[in-house]
Amino acid sequence: MKRGPQIFLPLPKAGIAFRPEFLDFQRGIRVGNLEESERITKILKLSLEARYQQSFVTERWGRGVYWQWIGFLPKANRLSKPISSHVSFGCAKYFITVDQEKQLFECGMQVERGYIEAPPEAPECQLREDWDWNRLLDALQPGGPLEHELKRLVLKEGFLVHGGAWEQQASYSSRKNLPGVTKIRRQLEAAPGDRWAGFQIFYPMRENEVRASTGLDLVESMLAAFDEVTPAMNLTMQIELQPAG
16 A cells, blocks of 8 residues: 555654554554553544544544544534434444454444344434445446445555444455455345444554554554545545545
């Protein structure tokens, strides 16, 4: 993956104190008991807001000092939804996570489907007609812009595609086995309605790569990955992200 222009760091490079050991492959992403300049949530949120000149919402899965997954979504895209402007599930988003099972650090974009048949205790998690998931499925057309972006990201830049029901063995695709967009769409549509499902495009890093990097290198790599997936993410949203200037 080639890094994009580094014009969207809102802090001087010397002021970014994130460290590689904050990506813990046994416990997750460290966010607690840190200074502001060390906290990746703050660094990435400020960077995205500086680059796109709009507000982003931070989402997370986990609690305490270590979080398992962190997402960043444009607030304007959520507010544009006539039914679901009060929830973030329906929004495409950038994300970072440490996959402890596969021992990978992942950064890229994600679109969630939620449930087609939501349990009574979580009605807000049921797929609605204004969710970005529906735009994703519509965009998975042979010869379309999203197919072009998937081929560029996976075949040229080394990204992975992950989609299906999270609680089951969702499929992974790489350079070696990237299916056509029609098959990807069918795989996504086949995810059981009573299981949480989603779709991700992300750049993977193994622990040895993370440990061999500086904290600043990792921050720039995360932002570069976000930059690479933005054209694909734009194809699933009601708004379009364009860099300032």
